[in-house]
Amino acid sequence: xxxxxQLDTLxxxxxxxxxxxxxxxxxxxxxxxxxxxNNPTCGDRIQLHMKVEDGKIKxxxxxxxxxxxxxxxxxxxxxxxxxxxxxxxxxxxxxFSAMMLGKEYDEGDFDLGDIEALQGVSKxxxxxxxxxxxxxxxxxxxxxxxxxxx
Amino acid sequence: xxxxEVRQMFPILNQQVNGHPLVYLDNAATSQKPVSVIEALxxxxxxxxxxxxxxxxxxxxxxxxxxxxxxxxxxxxxNASSTEEIVFTRGTTTALNLVAASYGRANVGPxxxxxxxPMEHHSNIIPWQQVAxxxxxxxxxxxxxxDGTIDLQDAEEMITDNTKIxxxxxxxxxxxxxxxxxxxxxxxxxxxAVMVVDGAxxxxxxxxxxxxxxxDFFAFSGHKMCGPTGIGVLYGKKRHLEKMEPxxxxxxxxxxxxxYESTWKELxxxxxxxxxxxxxxxxxxxxxxxxxxxxxxxxxEHEHKIVEYAMARLAEIDGIEIYGPEKxxxxxxxxxxxxxxxxxxxxxDAEGVAVRAGHHCAQPLMKWLDVTxxxxxxxxxxxxxxxxxxxxxxxxxxxxxFGNVFG
Numbered sequence: 001x002x003x004x005x006q007l008d009t010l011x012x013x014x015x016x017x018x019x020x021x022x023x024x025x026x027x028x029x030x031x032x033x034x035x036x037x038n039n040p041t042c043g044d045r046i047q048l049h050m051k052v053e054d055g056k057i058k059x060x061x062x063x064x065x066x067x068x069x070x071x072x073x074x075x076x077x078x079x080x081x082x083x084x085x086x087x088x089x090x091x092x093x094x095x096f097s098a099m100m101l102g103k104e105y106d107e108g109d110f111d112l113g114d115i116e117a118l119q120g121v122s123k124x125x126x127x128x129x130x131x132x133x134x135x136x137x138x139x140x141x142x143x144x145x146x147x148x149x150x
Numbered sequence: 151x152x153x154x155e156v157r158q159m160f161p162i163l164n165q166q167v168n169g170h171p172l173v174y175l176d177n178a179a180t181s182q183k184p185v186s187v188i189e190a191l192x193x194x195x196x197x198x199x200x201x202x203x204x205x206x207x208x209x210x211x212x213x214x215x216x217x218x219x220x221x222x223x224x225x226x227x228x229n230a231s232s233t234e235e236i237v238f239t240r241g242t243t244t245a246l247n248l249v250a251a252s253y254g255r256a257n258v259g260p261x262x263x264x265x266x267x268p269m270e271h272h273s274n275i276i277p278w279q280q281v282a283x284x285x286x287x288x289x290x291x292x293x294x295x296x297d298g299t300i301d302l303q304d305a306e307e308m309i310t311d312n313t314k315i316x317x318x319x320x321x322x323x324x325x326x327x328x329x330x331x332x333x334x335x336x337x338x339x340x341x342x343a344v345m346v347v348d349g350a351x352x353x354x355x356x357x358x359x360x361x362x363x364x365x366d367f368f369a370f371s372g373h374k375m376c377g378p379t380g381i382g383v384l385y386g387k388k389r390h391l392e393k394m395e396p397x398x399x400x401x402x403x404x405x406x407x408x409x410y411e412s413t414w415k416e417l418x419x420x421x422x423x424x425x426x427x428x429x430x431x432x433x434x435x436x437x438x439x440x441x442x443x444x445x446x447x448x449x450x451e452h453e454h455k456i457v458e459y460a461m462a463r464l465a466e467i468d469g470i471e472i473y474g475p476e477k478x479x480x481x482x483x484x485x486x487x488x489x490x491x492x493x494x495x496x497x498x499d500a501e502g503v504a505v506r507a508g509h510h511c512a513q514p515l516m517k518w519l520d521v522t523x524x525x526x527x528x529x530x531x532x533x534x535x536x537x538x539x540x541x542x543x544x545x546x547x548x549x550x551x552f553g554n555v556f557g
Contacts (some may be wrong), residue, residue, distance in 0.1 A: 006168070006500050007551060011493075042492060042508040043516065043523040065522045067492035124496060 009120035010127070011068065018072035018114065023079050024061045032059075033145055037137040039129050044070045048078075048137040052145045057081050057089055062134065069118075069127050074134035076114045086142050093135045100128045151448040157532045159184040159440075170502025173540045178323050178351060178481050178528035179506055180373045183437075187376055190436035194429050202428055203402065203419070217428050220435030221418075227438045228368065229359040230385050234417040237384040237391070238431050242350040243273040245369035245384035246317075248421065249346055250277030252394040253367075253386075254315060257344075260286030262314045265343075267292045267300060267329075268518050269322045272511045274348040278317060287314070294518060297475040298325040305337050313343040320352035324510040324526065326457075326478030328352075335364050344390065350374055354530070355453060355480060357446045360385050372430060377437035381430030384421070391417050398423035449531045453480030456529045460538035467546060473519055481528035483510070486545065489552045491525040497551055498525075501544035 028049040038045040044066030051059040060078040064071060077096075081089040088110075096115065098105035102122035121131045157163055160182045165172050174182060194216060200209035202217045221233045230236060239245040254277070258264065264278045268291050282289040292304050300318075309316060316338040320331050335345040344366035352358060354375030360368050367390070372381040386394075396403055396414060403423040405413040414420035441449065457480045464470055469487040486494050495507035506526045509516045516522060527541055 007497060010496065011551075043513070044492075045522070067490035069492070126499075127492065127496060130492060 010124055012117040012120065014114050014117040015072045016068065018075040019068040022062075022071060022075040024075065024082070025063065026061045027063060028059055028061050033141050035137045035141040035144070037133060037140065039066075039070070039133050041129070042067075044130060044133055046070070046074055046134055046137050048074075048134065048141055050138070050141045050145075052086065052142065055086050057084055057086065057142075060138070062137075066133070067127075067130055069121060070130040070133050073118060073131045074137075076118070077134040077138060080113065080115055081138060086146070089138060090142060093139055096135050097132065100131055151444055151452055151531070153452065153532065153534055156444065157534075159186070160532050161185060161188075163532060167502040167504070168500050171540075173501075173503040173537045173544075175527040175529060175533065175537065175541060176504045176506050177530035177533075178374070178510075178526065180379070181354060181376050181530055182532065183378070183433075184376055184440050186440050187378065187433050187436045191378060191429050191433045194432050199429075201425055213428055216432045216435070217426065220431040220438075223435040223438045224383055227358075227442070228353070228383075228385055229361050231361070232388060235385055235388050235391065237386065237418045237421045238426055239369075239382045239384050239421075240380055240427065241371040241373070241382035242271075242348060242369045243382075245367075245382050246273050246346070246348060247277045248384055248397060249367045249369070249386070250281050251397045253344070253390060254278070254281035255284060256393075256395065258282075258285045258287045258314045261312065262287040263290050263310070263312045264288070264315045264317065265290050265292060265305075265309055265313050265338075266317045267319075268294055268514045269298060269325055269327060269512065270317070270319055270514075271323055271348060271350070272513070273350075274317055274319055274346075275514065278315070281315075291514075292318075298322070298327050298473065299475050300327075300329055300334070302330060302333050302337070305334050309334075309337050309341055309343060311341050313338065313341050315346060316343050317346040317348070319348040319350070320358075321355070321479045322474070322512075322515075323351045323481075324483055324512045324515050324524070325474035326481045326483070327475050328477065328479055331365060332363050339364070351479065354441075355446075356450045366390055372434040372437060375434075375437055376440055378430045378433035381427045381434045383434075388417065391421070394421075396420050396423065400424050402426065444531060452531055453529050453533075456480065456533050456535065456538055457482065459535050460527065460529070460541065463538060463542040464545075467542065467549070469549065470545070473521075473524060480530065481526060483524045483526045485521060485524050486548060489548060491523045493552065494525045494545070494548050497548040498541070498544045501540070501547060503541050503544045505541075 032049050032051045035048045046064035049061045062074045095105045162182050198212035200213040202214040221236050224236050225233045338345045346367040347365045349370040353370035368385040373379040400423040403420050471485045473483045491507035
């Protein structure tokens with residue numbers, strides 16, 4: 001297989017588009033929760049801002065530094081979870097994890113949209129952690145917000 | 151030194167990765183193993199596996215001879231005075247932690263200072279942070295020059311009578327800087343401070359003479375010098391080791407055990423609690439034999455040639471930023487402008503070229519360089535000019551590839 005073909009399963013156009021033109025990059029104003037997460041083995045970091053109200057993710061933005069996979073995944077994640085209920089966001093995160101591990105997954109009623117472009121990451125085990133970083137941050141944020149609510 | 155003959159001794163090099171011949175340029179992370187080391191481990195497990203220092207039986211004696219014989223090889227390798235000064239550890243990290251936890255905590259107090267550098271590997275930073283926190287001592291950093299070297303004048307100024315410990319790496323794993331250990335040691339000794347040297351990146355690549363350096367402690371790992379993982383060495387001057395308390399207690403390291411009090415074995419065994427790393431030490435002994443056969447001077451000269459060649463080839467490509475001083479050990483840390491180092495490493499891997507991408511366990515140094523991560527190609531005795539060519543070719547492809555997807 002040529003270099004291009006093999007790598008094209010990883011670096012899909014849509015991924016590079018999210019990397020070049022990240023959606024929801026920035027900070028949220030007002031009463032929001034902030035999650036810092038990094039990948040200690042490689043130095044990628046993300047700061048995720050979320051507005052969670054009435055069990056729903058009203059808004060999500062991110063700042064961070066990292067490779068094309070981690071930043072495009074953050075861009076896609078914020079796009080996908082905005083407007084979802086907390087439960088659905090967590091379900092979607094599980095589906096994403098399964099996709100990364102190369103397992104069968106049932107997308108149910110979710111429209112995976114751009115996220116499916118990241119499927120190729122499962123063939124590059126060293127890069128899975130890059131793709132899951134933003135999702136882990138989202139999970140941590142939801143966990144914190146539910147603890148605060150108690 | 152005939153590099154093709156050397157390569158024949160490393161079976162792992164003879165393979166294809168992602169459809170390309172393997173070009174292994176991650177030697178600063180770990181080196182490959184020659185057949186003689188693999189066979190020494192195999193021979194130990196097949197023929198004389200046994201515990202050491204206790205069995206009256208024949209295999210126990212053979213294993214003890216193998217283990218203690220390896221200690222003598224290490225002593226000779228770094229020119230220590232006695233095998234009492236050679237403590238086997240799990241690696242450089244464990245060795246540095248032993249110095250910090252034992253010598254550091256007992257000899258450093260409030261108002262004292264520990265001097266290190268911002269280029270240190272995390273394993274030569276965090277143990278000292280812990281000592282400083284526990285004792286109330288201050289941790290101070292020697293500044294780096296713009297090219298990532300140390301100015302001895304700064305060392306003269308920062309190391310004072312308050313300094314109790316100076317800890318510096320001999321060769322930087324991220325910049326390739328070769329530090330003037332002998333000179334810094336002399337400054338430390340003027341102020342009665344002890345000198346701790348992280349030799350993880352020097353011992354595999356150049357002749358080390360601890361008597362000539364006059365350092366008080368010297369730590370290194372087996373796996374970066376053709377030996378197995380899980381074995382390393384702490385060299386310490388006898389007068390320090392004698393006074394130091396063990397940090398691990400249990401079998402192997404005791405002399406007499408009572409209900410409420412115990413005494414320790416003599417040096418070096420008081421620091422080797424539990425069944426030691428017998429196979430690892432024997433494998434390290436075989437690695438030392440191998441390196442001595444090839445000759446450390448030949449290895450250093452060979453790496454120097456390859457790295458010069460690779461630097462010249464890299465200069466042909468636009469948009470490559472290289473970090474570290476001009477006079478460097480056998481590694482090149484770089485970034486490809488506009489492409490993240492992870493992405494560089496993934497594309498190189500698709501071409502069979504193995505490099506490291508990340509912070510190289512040197513986050514303070516990355517901060518100093520003002521980057522979050524870099525890529526690194528590190529060379530060893532079995533690397534060739536063809537390897538450097540393959541590396542440069544793959545980098546050019548990386549630039550083309552990302553030029554296209556971004557274009």
